[in-house]
Amino acid sequence: MPNYLEIAVAAPIATTLSYLLPQELEHESGTLVGRRALVPLGKRRITGYILAENLPQETLQKEGEKSFVIKKISSLLDDAPLFHPEMAPFFRWIASYYLYPLGLVIKAALPGGLTVKSGRQLEMIAEKDDLLAALKESEREKLEKWLAELLEKGKLSPAKTAALLQKNTAARQINRLQQAGLVACRQIMQKDTVGSRKERCFYMDSALVEFFRNDKEGGLLPLSASADELRPQIKLLKEKLEAERGIALGLAEVRTLATLASIIFSASSDIGEHPDIPAKELFQNYSGARKIVEGLVEQGLLRQYEKRIFRNPFGGLLFDGSKRFQRPTQLSAQQENALAAITPAVYAEKYQAFLLYGITGAGKTEVYLRAAEETLAQGRDVIVLVPEIALATQFEGQFVARFGDKVVLQHSGLGPAEKYDQYTLALSGDARVVIGARSAVFAPLKNPGLIIVDEEHDSSYKQDDSFRYNGRDLAVVRASLQNAVVLLGSATPAITSFAHAQSGKFTLLEMDQRIGDAILPKITLIDSGKEQRMLHGSLISEILLEKMQANFTAGYQTILLLNRRGFSNALLCVQCGTPVPCPHCSVSLTLHKHNRSLICHYCGFQQGIQTVCGQCKSEKLVPAGYGTERVEEEVAALLPDAVVRRIDSDIAGDRRRFHSLLGNMHERKIDILIGTQMIAKGHHFPFVTLVGVLWADGGMSMPDYKAAEKSFQLITQVTGRAGRGNLAGEVVIQTLRPEHYAIQYAQKHQYREFFTHEIELRKTPVFPPFIRLVLLRLQGKVESRVRDGGSTLANFCREWQHTNTIRMEILGPAPSPIDKVKDNFRYQILIKCAGVSPLHTLCQELLRKDREILPSGVTLSVDIDPENMM
Ligand code: ADP
Numbered sequence: 093m094p095n096y097l098e099i100a101v102a103a104p105i106a107t108t109l110s111y112l113l114p115q116e117l118e119h120e121s122g123t124l125v126g127r128r129a130l131v132p133l134g135k136r137r138i139t140g141y142i143l144a145e146n147l148p149q150e151t152l153q154k155e156g157e158k159s160f161v162i163k164k165i166s167s168l169l170d171d172a173p174l175f176h177p178e179m180a181p182f183f184r185w186i187a188s189y190y191l192y193p194l195g196l197v198i199k200a201a202l203p204g205g206l207t208v209k210s211g212r213q214l215e216m217i218a219e220k221d222d223l224l225a226a227l228k229e230s231e232r233e234k235l236e237k238w239l240a241e242l243l244e245k246g247k248l249s250p251a252k253t254a255a256l257l258q259k260n261t262a263a264r265q266i267n268r269l270q271q272a273g274l275v276a277c278r279q280i281m282q283k284d285t286v287g288s289r290k291e292r293c294f295y296m297d298s299a300l301v302e303f304f305r306n307d308k309e310g311g312l313l314p315l316s317a318s319a320d321e322l323r324p325q326i327k328l329l330k331e332k333l334e335a336e337r338g339i340a341l342g343l344a345e346v347r348t349l350a351t352l353a354s355i356i357f358s359a360s361s362d363i364g365e366h367p368d369i370p371a372k373e374l375f376q377n378y379s380g381a382r383k384i385v386e387g388l389v390e391q392g393l394l395r396q397y398e399k400r401i402f403r404n405p406f407g408g409l410l411f412d413g414s415k416r417f418q419r420p421t422q423l424s425a426q427q428e429n430a431l432a433a434i435t436p437a438v439y440a441e442k443y444q445a446f447l448l449y450g451i452t453g454a455g456k457t458e459v460y461l462r463a464a465e466e467t468l469a470q471g472r473d474v475i476v477l478v479p480e481i482a483l484a485t486q487f488e489g490q491f492v493a494r495f496g497d498k499v500v501l502q503h504s505g506l507g508p509a510e511k512y513d514q515y516t517l518a519l520s521g522d523a524r525v526v527i528g529a530r531s532a533v534f535a536p537l538k539n540p541g542l543i544i545v546d547e548e549h550d551s552s553y554k555q556d557d558s559f560r561y562n563g564r565d566l567a568v569v570r571a572s573l574q575n576a577v578v579l580l581g582s583a584t585p586a587i588t589s590f591a592h593a594q595s596g597k598f599t600l601l602e603m604d605q606r607i608g609d610a611i612l613p614k615i616t617l618i619d620s621g622k623e624q625r626m627l628h629g630s631l632i633s634e635i636l637l638e639k640m641q642a643n644f645t646a647g648y649q650t651i652l653l654l655n656r657r658g659f660s661n662a663l664l665c666v667q668c669g670t671p672v673p674c675p676h677c678s679v680s681l682t683l684h685k686h687n688r689s690l691i692c693h694y695c696g697f698q699q700g701i702q703t704v705c706g707q708c709k710s711e712k713l714v715p716a717g718y719g720t721e722r723v724e725e726e727v728a729a730l731l732p733d734a735v736v737r738r739i740d741s742d743i744a745g746d747r748r749r750f751h752s753l754l755g756n757m758h759e760r761k762i763d764i765l766i767g768t769q770m771i772a773k774g775h776h777f778p779f780v781t782l783v784g785v786l787w788a789d790g791g792m793s794m795p796d797y798k799a800a801e802k803s804f805q806l807i808t809q810v811t812g813r814a815g816r817g818n819l820a821g822e823v824v825i826q827t828l829r830p831e832h833y834a835i836q837y838a839q840k841h842q843y844r845e846f847f848t849h850e851i852e853l854r855k856t857p858v859f860p861p862f863i864r865l866v867l868l869r870l871q872g873k874v875e876s877r878v879r880d881g882g883s884t885l886a887n888f889c890r891e892w893q894h895t896n897t898i899r900m901e902i903l904g905p906a907p908s909p910i911d912k913v914k915d916n917f918r919y920q921i922l923i924k925c926a927g928v929s930p931l932h933t934l935c936q937e938l939l940r941k942d943r944e945i946l947p948s949g950v951t952l953s954v955d956i957d958p959e960n961m962m
């Protein structure tokens with residue numbers, strides 16, 4: 093029986109294609125679904141993903157007339173599947189919902205670099221002697237270098253293999269050995285050797301630990317002492333140890349054990365079950381131990397093992413023993429209630445969606461952890477999505493502390509090799525919990541029983557270019573396809589999510605009390621328009637300044653937040669008021685003082701600050717507006733004794749500097765930290781007792797129906813940064829619109845009231861959750877063509893709507909709010925419709941015909957459920 097395959101190729105093709113498995117590959121063992129194949133497409137050969145095999149004849153793709161023949165695949169690129177067959181329906185769903193080519197969906201779901209980094213490796217599959225026997229006398233004598241290496245190592249690197257296969261004689265020789273079944277060319281994934289995930293650790297058995305613990309006089313070595321100074325103490329220890337154990341020991345061996353004990357006891361009085369010490373640390377304290385450890389291991393005095401390590405952003409261990417993150421013995425009543433609803437759902441193994449609305453500090457993380465425990469106990473896997481923050485935080489640390497080696501992390505701070513490692517661990521089932529940003533929704537876990545989305549309202553769940561999916565929404569979809577529970581958590585649920593909770597689509601769980609005695613911070617509103625200091629150009633009001641001073645004097649830390657989105661610190665012409673624009677985008681350039689340049693935040697264009705006004709040629713240009721750099725300057729002048737530091741995306745690009753700044757913040761070496769909203773997320777600084785939002789209006793004037801929602805969320809989120817330890821926190825919000833409802837409700841911690849107000853406003857003009865949105869984006873280098881393309885497209889939509897008598901609102905075409913980026917002019921059309929299916933039908937039609945309808949050089953992209961209207 094010929095085996096026909098359904099393959100999604102990694103190219104912009106809407107449908108899957110049928111191919112035939114050639115006879116020589118029929119013996120391939122194992123399932124083919126989930127493997128990649130190299131397939132002919134037109135004149136090219138490209139990567140395809142196998143989605144189904146043994147297709148019945150009648151379902152095969154037919155193209156044109158009878159003469160159409162189904163082509164054979166050229167080769168299989170993997171020995172084993174890269175995804176489980178369970179993923180196929182999920183991928184299909186995504187492709188049809190987001191109108192994005194299936195092959196490209198799968199490509200995006202797999203770890204990057206896979207396609208380019210695969211290679212063929214020559215391997216010895218027979219015994220060495222058999223291989224030698226198969227070689228002619230002459231060949232054996234002048235054994236070629238590659239053969240020698242193959243015999244010695246059993247394999248050749250893909251680079252060497254590729255080079256050899258280029259050479260005729262070698263290729264012929266290899267071919268002969270291959271025929272004889274002595275060597276094989278195997279497709280493998282090549283990995284970079286970035287960092288290692290494991291670390292050698294030592295631990296002593298507990299009797300030995302007890303021995304050192306009880307030996308009051310001699311048990312602890314002063315670690316910094318010299319060998320001579322230590323000798324008497326070691327001799328003494330040696331006698332006692334030998335007596336106790338009945339064995340003979342060398343001085344160096346005793347010193348090794350004693351050093352290990354000293355490190356253990358100096359680290360903490362509370363040592364867990366496994367007081368294990370990294371080899372590195374032991375050798376640092378006593379380099380002589382290197383030669384000794386093997387013997388000690390042999391004698392059974394020491395045990396060693398490879399421990400998986402997770403480095404935290406601060407360079408230290410994210411997880412050391414179970415010391416830092418204890419499992420609470422007692423849950424709060426609200427945690428109990430939430431779990432009483434979630435646990436049975438997990439055990440039912442049926443789809444159910446929960447919205448966990450819990451204020452900051454209510455203890456949502458512990459609810460996630462317990463629900464995950466139950467799921468693992470059920471034998472099912474767990475996926476946890478967190479907002480994109482570029483590094484591992486304490487949140488992830490808690491999962492690692494609880495589930496150890498079962499956890500893998502996926503965040504953008506990992507290199508490609510590490511990402512690949514994490515992926516294979518999850519694929520093989522060695523890891524059972526995957527934590528990561530939006531793309532972790534594609535985690536290759538076989539059987540997820542629980543998918544958690546923390547901070548479900550966060551806009552970073554939506555990918556904002558080419559494949560515009562929403563990770564939060566896909567979490568719900570995947571859960572429903574795999575009969576899993578999905579748990580969305582937030583202190584400020586998205587309006588749409590809360591509406592789903594009200595309509596019953598999601599089950600609402602509420603936690604409105606902070607753990608323990610902690611109370612929500614007090615929020616003070618400052619009317620920036622009435623503040624004397626601010627009217628005179630300062631960024632910091634009198635009241636905020638006083639509080640900062642008092643907080644600094646008391647020895648606590650302050651965070652100042654400046655959400656710069658949509659507003660930049662531009663260079664403005666004094667004569668005519670024009671800001672210096674980016675020559676490639678329709679935004680003004682941002683002044684960066686530290687490197688004396690003007691930078692475009694959209695395309696990265698950079699120029700010196702010596703320039704003239706493009707409008708009136710005046711040379712008088714002055715900095716205008718706010719920017720974190722300017723805040724830093726002002727604060728440093730106002731509080732000269734305080735240590736003031738700044739974190740924003742300029743700095744976050746330099747990971748090491750970023751990490752060290754966060755580390756210093758944790759160690760309280762920084763008094764005042766200034767940053768954009770990236771410091772408002774995820775971090776937990778127990779000594780931050782004051783948070784100032786310098787300009788709360790930034791997001792509110794955006795042409796975005798979610799502007800108020802985002803402002804409310806931002807304020808609530810930063811509020812959560814204050815007073816997270818045992819200390820009470822305080823928040824100061826500076827705004828030009830203190831009366832605005834989003835700010836008013838945020839000040840009073842009134843989410844429900846905000847929701848009620850906001851949902852009313854979404855009825856006219858109508859916006860989600862009452863309708864569905866699609867944004868059609870057009871771009872091209874020639875403005876008139878893009879504009880014409882917009883009109884043509886809008887007309888097409890209107891006609892289509894008319895012919896099909898569908899109620900739709902078609903807005904536009906209009907230039908996008910940022911109407912030029914990287915020399916591309918941008919127009920957009922917004923379509924509203926009560927249901928998503930007519931929108932899909934229309935967009936499919938558009939994508940089929942766009943080449944015909946649109947002027948050349950104009951491209952269309954379709955954004956389903958758009959988040960970013962810019
Ligand atoms: P949220 O995510 O809801 O803002 P967290 O999960 O960070 O809140 O919890 C707030 C604090 O309360 C954390 O320091 C956490 O360790 C602590 N905590 C959570 N649950 C408990 C509990 N049952 N007993 C004691 N402390 C708890």
Ligand code: ZN
Nearest residue numbers: 665668705708
């Ligand atoms: Zn001017």
Ligand code: ZN
Nearest residue numbers: 674677692695
């Ligand atoms: Zn630009």
